[in-house]
Amino acid sequence: xxxxxxxxxxxxxxxxxxxxxxxxxxxxxxxxxxxxxxxxxxxxxxxxxxxxxxxxxxxxxxxxxxxxxxxxxxxxxxxxxxxxxxxxxxxxxxxxxxxxxxxxxxxxxxxxxxxxxxxxxxxxxxxxxxxxxxxxxxxxxxxxxxxxxxxxxxxxxxxxxxxxxxxxxxxxxxxxxxxxxxxxxxxxxxxxxxxxxxxxxxxxxxxxxxxxxxxxxxxxxxxxxxxxxxxxxxxxxxxxxxxxxxxxxxxxxxxxxxxxxxxxxxxxxxxxxxxxxxxxxxxxxxxxxxxxxxxxxxxxxxxxxxxxxxxxxxxxxxxxxxxxxxxxxxxxxxxxxxxxxxxxxxxxxxxxxxxxxxxxxxxxxxxxxxxxxxxxxxxxxxxxxxxxxxxxxxxxxxxxxxxxxxxxxxxxxxxxxxxxxxxxxxxxxxxxxxxxxxxxxxxxxxxxxxxxxxxxxxxxxxxxxxxxxxxxxxxxxxxxxxxxxxxxxxxxxxxxx
Numbered sequence: 001x002x003x004x005x006x007x008x009x010x011x012x013x014x015x016x017x018x019x020x021x022x023x024x025x026x027x028x029x030x031x032x033x034x035x036x037x038x039x040x041x042x043x044x045x046x047x048x049x050x051x052x053x054x055x056x057x058x059x060x061x062x063x064x065x066x067x068x069x070x071x072x073x074x075x076x077x078x079x080x081x082x083x084x085x086x087x088x089x090x091x092x093x094x095x096x097x098x099x100x101x102x103x104x105x106x107x108x109x110x111x112x113x114x115x116x117x118x119x120x121x122x123x124x125x126x127x128x129x130x131x132x133x134x135x136x137x138x139x140x141x142x143x144x145x146x147x148x149x150x151x152x153x154x155x156x157x158x159x160x161x162x163x164x165x166x167x168x169x170x171x172x173x174x175x176x177x178x179x180x181x182x183x184x185x186x187x188x189x190x191x192x193x194x195x196x197x198x199x200x201x202x203x204x205x206x207x208x209x210x211x212x213x214x215x216x217x218x219x220x221x222x223x224x225x226x227x228x229x230x231x232x233x234x235x236x237x238x239x240x241x242x243x244x245x246x247x248x249x250x251x252x253x254x255x256x257x258x259x260x261x262x263x264x265x266x267x268x269x270x271x272x273x274x275x276x277x278x279x280x281x282x283x284x285x286x287x288x289x290x291x292x293x294x295x296x297x298x299x300x301x302x303x304x305x306x307x308x309x310x311x312x313x314x315x316x317x318x319x320x321x322x323x324x325x326x327x328x329x330x331x332x333x334x335x336x337x338x339x340x341x342x343x344x345x346x347x348x349x350x351x352x353x354x355x356x357x358x359x360x361x362x363x364x365x366x367x368x369x370x371x372x373x374x375x376x377x378x379x380x381x382x383x384x385x386x387x388x389x390x391x392x393x394x395x396x397x398x399x400x401x402x403x404x405x406x407x408x409x410x411x412x413x414x415x416x417x418x419x420x421x422x423x424x425x426x427x428x429x430x431x432x433x434x435x436x437x438x439x440x441x442x443x444x445x446x447x448x449x450x451x452x453x454x455x456x457x458x459x460x461x462x463x464x465x466x467x468x469x470x471x472x473x474x475x476x477x478x479x480x481x482x483x484x485x486x487x488x489x490x491x492x493x494x495x496x497x
Contacts, residue, residue, distance in 0.1 A: 009444050012073035013065050019077035020057050027053060027084015030326060034088050037327020038095040049111070053084060056118045063122045067129070068439035072372060075438065078365050079416060079431045083114055083424075085358065086417035088326070089338070089345055096332030106338050106419050113421040117428035124432035131437045135380045138191025141184045148181035149227065149244075152235055164411050165235045178231075178240045179426035182247065182391055183433075189248055190383035192220065193255035197379070201256035224248040225265075229272040236282050238273075239398055239410025245269050246394050251387045254373075290408040308335045312344035312403050323351030338419040340411060343403050359396070362415070366393040369434050375441035385437045388430050 028050045035043035043049070057080050064071050091107035098104065128134075134141075152158035152165045159167040159174065167174050193200070204214045228245035231237055249265035276283045285304045292298045293306040293313075300307075311334040319329065331337045331345030338345070347355045369389025373382045392415055402409040413420050415427040 009070065009442060011069040012071075012442075013061070013069060016064070016073035016076055017061060019074065020061060020080060023077040023081035024050070024054050024057060024084065026081050027088060030085055030088035031091060033326035034092045034095065035327070037325060038092065038099070043091070052111070052115075053080075056115060060118055060122050060125075063125050064435065067125045068435055070439045070442040070444075071435040072368050072438035072442065074368050075365065075431060075434055078361050078368075079428070082358070082361055082365075082416035085346070086342065086414075086419075087111060087114065089331075089342055089349075089417070090419050092327060092349070093332050093338040093345065095327070096330065096337075100332065109421075110419050110424070113424045116421070117424045120425060121428040121432035124429060125436060128433075128436055131381055131384065131433065131440065132378060134187050134384070135191045135194070138188055138195075141188040141191070145181045145185035145188055146227065148177040148184065149231060149240075151177045164237045166237045166240060166411065173421075176420065176422040178237070178244075179422040180429075182240075182243060183388075183426055183429055185244065186247060186251070186384060186387040186391065189251045190380050190387060193251055194379040194383055197255045200252070200261075201258060204260075220248075220252075222268075225268045225272065228269065229276065233276055233280055233283070237411055238283070238286055238408060239402075239412035242269075242398060242410065243391070243395060243412065247387060247391055250390045250394070251383055254383055254386045286408045290405060293405060308341065309403075309405070309409055311335075312341045313405070315344045315348040316404070319348040319351045319355075321352050323347070323349050323354055325349060339413055340399075340418065341403060342418045343400055343414055346417070358417075359400070362392065362396045366390075368438070372434055372438040372441050376437055377440070381437050381440060385434060385441075388434055392427070392430065 028046070031049060032042055032046050035041060035046065057076070060076060064076070087107060087110055090110050094104045094107050151168050154168075157168050157170070158165055159169045161167050161174075166176055166178055168177060200217055203217065224245055228241045231241040231244065245265070249262055252261045252265070253259075273283075277287045278284070282304075288298055289304070289306040289309060293309050295306075298306045299310060315329070315331060315334055318324070323329070326349055329345075329348040331341075331348050334341050334344060343355070346358060350358075366389045369385055369392065373385035373389065376382055376385060395412055395415055398407065398410055398412050399414045401407040402412075413423045415423065415430075
């Protein structure tokens with residue numbers, strides 16, 4: 001028989017510091033090997049790069065000691081390791097492009113975004129003392145999330161890149177507001193579902209063993225479906241559409257534990273996607289590339305051919321089991337090898353073994369997020385942590401599934417690895433929120449105080465005396481004398497009922 005023994009919870013900051021060392025060395029070694037593999041010498045800024053990354057990671061570690069001492073000690077080292085590997089591969093693609101006579105400086109810009117993202121994560125941990133504060137802004141989060149989704153559709157502000165209208169240009173910068181929108185909508189979904197969980201879980205008829213929801217309760221699901229299909233059709237972004245709807249259905253299932261919501265949600269989305277693929281040309285082109293990637297006609301079609309997808313597949317095949325080594329492959333031959341196709345680039349130079357190790361890091365990150373969701377004591381925190389962990393895992397599945405032709409190719413980026421400021425900012429905010437919630441989940445509960453606090457006097461307990469019906473209170477006129485039978489005093493005249 002299993003027994004539960006009380007044990008002392010350790011903050012874990014020492015473990016985190018010990019794990020940060022190999023995480024930083026991993027990124028630094030990849031950066032140095034990239035320079036050696038391409039140019040035969042170490043990168044000129046390798047010392048500054050290493051010192052800068054170590055300062056940023058240790059700075060966030062100090063903030064955790066100060067503001068969230070019981071936060072999960074594994075989340076930060078895993079995120080630092082993934083960020084470092086991504087920086088090394090972006091630097092590798094830069095060197096390949098320079099060798100082909102095309103000057104690129106994505107790595108320096110990504111290092112700048114990394115600095116901003118880590119400072120932003122530290123700011124979230126300092127300002128947000130309790131994650132339950134976010135629940136006050138449930139419907140504000142809904143409005144802000146929807147505004148962020150529709151921003152790219154505003155003329156003069158939105159920009160269409162590679163056929164998808166998911167960018168906005170502002171003050172010389174390009175941002176992808178949907179990356180921040182997914183966080184804001186996760187806050188809304190968690191706040192809404194924790195309030196209406198009982199209605200969504202218990203009400204509704206049961207048909208063939210499947211408990212169906214009531215028609216009036218389908219409103220939120222239909223709204224999320226309509227927004228997702230609108231993103232797919234108007235912004236031509238299959239990945240964001242799939243991510244939003246998957247996030248809502250997953251959090252709905254976490255809140256209600258009803259399989260019928262998942263069945264209905266998948267049916268709605270698949271029906272909408274098939275309708276869009278047969279009605280709108282740009283959606284149909286995505287499906288053509290997915291189903292007939294090796295067809296010469298599809299391969300040579302311009303624009304919208306399958307050359308990028310096929311190039312990534314050949315890169316993965318060329319990497320084999322152990323890869324060509326850092327700086328020994330040709331990932332720069334594939335368009336957008338530093339962003340959308342960075343997984344194919346890593347697969348070519350690190351092989352299947354290295355790619356599986358990277359995917360294992362994502363698995364650990366998602367597992368720690370779900371562990372946090374199980375451990376935290378409030379319903380809002382459980383749903384928010386579960387939703388954020390699902391976002392990381394599901395986004396990885398969408399990206400890797402698209403590159404390996406399991407699902408149609410999308411425009412989503414790999415968290416922490418791919419080049420892009422908005423993606424990096426959003427994912428480090430996710431890390432900050434998971435750390436904040438995990439601090440509450442792992443923090444020991446306050447000890448129960450039995451008896452009055454020290455220094456206070458104990459008030460005498462009221463004593464029932466003959467002639468009074470309640471302790472210390474005189475018996476009212478006409479009230480019967482209390483019986484000496486204890487059973488009758490509990491259940492009233494007549495005994496136990």
